[in-house]
Amino acid sequence: MYLTRIKLDMTKTNTMKALVCPSRFHGAIESAESDGRTRKLWRIDELGGEKYLLILSEKELDFSNVSDQFGAERPQTKCYDTLLDRVKNGGKWQFRLKANPVIHKKDTNSHRGRPVGLIGNKQQEEWLKKQALKNGFSLEDGMWLVTEFKWYDFKKGERRNHVRILSVTYEGELTVTDEKLLKVALTNGIGREKAYGLGMLTIVGVR
Structure with missing residues (x-):
């Protein structure tokens, strides 16, 4: 990588x-x-x-x-492999993640449901806590926070289809609980809308 x-x-x-x-x-x-x-x-x-x-x-x-x-x-x-090789269980890292936190609401036109952006700070935090469990890291209360959230509104493609996407930035400290899962998250991203600059998790050593 x-x-x-x-x-x-x-x-x-x-x-x-x-x-x-x-x-x-x-x-x-x-x-x-x-x-x-x-x-x-x-x-x-x-x-x-x-x-x-x-x-x-x-x-x-x-x-x-x-x-x-x-x-x-x-x-x-x-x-990037040099950094990935340093990721070990129990390690602590400063992280930044710009993501698209959503829930899926029932929709007769979609099997998975319609994605709805989470705009409340508490909802956004709960979303990341759930992602942490699935992606090999833990978060300690008071050691991380939401630093920015914004909406992207734009038109794309020849048909000028309207796109509206929520972007939320998280920053703080994480602890590695499963190094294999975290390495997958670091290379594959977390959540939706990766084509639009979301989902990329980066880490640096704790100072």
Whole structure:
């Protein structure tokens, strides 16, 4: 696995449009791979007043087309397996997850039900607690919180279909309870709407 970071150029029209309509980022990221699509996760992060595009890919890919459209500098890529090898049961890590917490309500037109975004802070927190149980980590009360939630409203495709997606950012400290499950979550993501920059869980060592 490889993690790529691209500093975004906020003076570019393409960047500003993509921040409103994340399917633009998705399209550019997928176009970096011409010989068949492999799994990728991506997310927009903000650090020190700058915005960055993070991309996790199975193969080391050339994302220069992405930086040409949206970036202020060339892509920076590093091997992600080194970090994955350090994930062990009982370990504590700082984490960030930008996700789409939903529940499925009964709908006669859908077998799984209709996904409905969870807008209450308590509901959003309960959603992550349930995800933690399934994905190999635990959360201690007072050691994590919701830092942002927002809605994306945009139109996509030739038919200009309307898309409305809830994005919630969680940050804090986690403890590894099942290293195999957590590694799957780190490489496959958590929850829905991964094509739109959600579901990517990242960790760094506790300072």
